[in-house]
Amino acid sequence: MARAVAETQFLENEALSLLGRLEMVKPFALNTPMVRAAAISAEAQNGITFLLNRVSQEVKQKIEAYIAWLKNPSNASAPASEAQARFAYLKLRFNNLLDQLDIFADVLSQRGEHNTGVWLAGLDVLAMDALSLRGNFYHPPPLVCFVERGHGAAIRRARTRLPGGDDNPVAVIQVPRERLIGSGIASSIVHEVGHQGAALLNLVDSVKEAISEKIAEGHDEYAWQLLDRWISEILSDFWAMANLGIGATLGLMNVVSLPSYFVFRVATDGPHPFPWIRVKISIVLGNALFPHLQWKYLEKKWESFYPPNKQKGDIRRTIRSLERILPSFADLVVNHRPKSVKGQALKEIFPVADRQPAHLQKLFQRWRYASKLMDSAAPTLVFAVLGQAKSDGNLSTVEETHLLQRLLTRWALIRSLHHCGAGNQHVVEAVQHSQINFTKQQLQLL
Known part of the structure; x- marks a missing residue:
């Protein structure tokens, strides 16, 4: 049975409504407030933006093709059930796009939180360090961290399927908010990084x-x-x-x-x-x-x-x-x-020699008197040293928290300045050598 004009007009209006809502899907760079140091890496930002743009364009083309199909006189005899089935598919694909948008929106919205956003950027640096093996066995995908209620950590691995079947361009690591901030958070994050690394290998x-x-x-x-x-x-x-x-x-x-x-x-x-x-x-x-x-x-x-x-x-x-x-x-x-x-x-393939207990203990003692050495160390090594010191009873939880807050901020800021390009190299060097060194109070904590 051919569909009536009223049925065609109803479905066309619904499709046009999808187009209107699609226009409201903006790149995160336009609607996510955060300081530069709290931003995700450029590679992660580009991957997410490219994915959402590609899916948005695909959905737009499908909606426009559907409207053209409705208006085509040669399809007037098609039953209303077929037209509705085609629209239902469009709506599912549109909702898949929104699901993907929400996955990354949950991550990026936290980057606007005072302090927390910058600390999360510092944890991104830790995660990337844990995924970077010295043997160049793979190109590590970008990773981003966010905090969530609950007890356990989790990862949505890169290069796995998102809602709708699209490949995830970025690994998203969820960590419990109650674990901010202490050396224990490194255990959770690097464990989740391990899932990504094990899959790549x-x-x-x-x-x-x-x-x-x-x-x-x-x-x-x-x-x-x-x-x-x-x-x-x-x-x-x-x-x-x-x-x-x-x-x-x-x-x-x-x-x-x-x-x-x-x-x-x-x-x-x-x-x-x-x-x-x-x-x-x-x-x-x-x-x-x-x-x-x-x-x-x-x-x-x-x-x-x-x-x-x-x-x-x-x-x-x-x-x-x-x-x-x-x-x-x-x-x-x-x-x-x-x-x-x-x-x-x-x-x-792991830095086992650099993580031996005696070596970690020696580094901790050395960093007491030469704090810049800690500033230039790899994030996983810093967490290993502080974890060993805590195990040995040489570092209290309060001292550890103050140090990690400062170091996470430093890692986030240096990464953001590196993204500014070679023209800002003098700014990067200033941060590395003087502007974010230990205060007297932080030196006393060591």
Whole structure:
């Protein structure tokens, strides 16, 4: 049955309404207030702008083509149901565009918050540092951070599908607001960066192949199967450990310090190890990368917080089975040689030598008297040094917070000035050498 003129006019008006709303979709550069230092990186900004412009143009063309189709006399005999179906598809695509817009709007709107926006820009720099490996195995995508309510961190990885099927140009890392600001936030952020890095290197599938060989041997088969199920999260914890040292485990302990029931709840249907064993895995991996007595002390502390001997028999048996193979598992991970890293062992592509406890302790003592050395250090190294100092009892939480606020601001400002171009190199150098040095009060904190 051919559609009536009234039906055609109704659908045309609805399509024109979509066009009107589409014109309200503006580039973030025009409607997002923030100081320059709080801005996301130029690469991230360009990627988001290009994506939204491309999808907007596509939607506009589809709407205009639909209106032309409605007005074409040769299509007058098409039933109203077909015209409605075509419009419904247009509306879905338009809503996909708005979903994508909202994903990035949630991130960028926080950049207008006083202090928080600049700190988030500093955390962007930390995240990019954690993703940049010395072997040039991939071109790292841009990363942006934002804070959210809730307990856990998360990542929407770059080069994955957005609503509507478009490729995400930017990795978006969500961290809990309650973790601002302390060394624990680095553990969460670098863990999420690890998910992106592991995907770029195809680490999960590669390590799973090695684990499958252990399963085939038939010894502690159930324990190896559990590790295989959890390997994605474990590799991200490993990424954090390789960059941050003991600070990664301390941050993890803070995240999973829950009522005992949840700490020992062995769920086999999810990607996360149960919290008690997850901390133990982190400790074993830490000892494999950075041998030191501190891991024994940390292990005893964790077991004093959550004594495993108070658990039911089946949980204790699972724990014993996992603990029995953890040294072998840690050796497998740190010495694994994926094809994606050109035959090198995983421990060789991370700054493991620079994260040894003795070296971190030496750096902290040196930075007490030469603060500019801290200013020029890589962000992950700074967090590793402060995490080690905190573990050693040489840095209080208050002191740490003041230092990190200053350093995050510095990293954000230097990045923003570098984006200004070569003509502002004198400004960049002024910031690096004098304008944002430690105040006397901050020197006293060290």
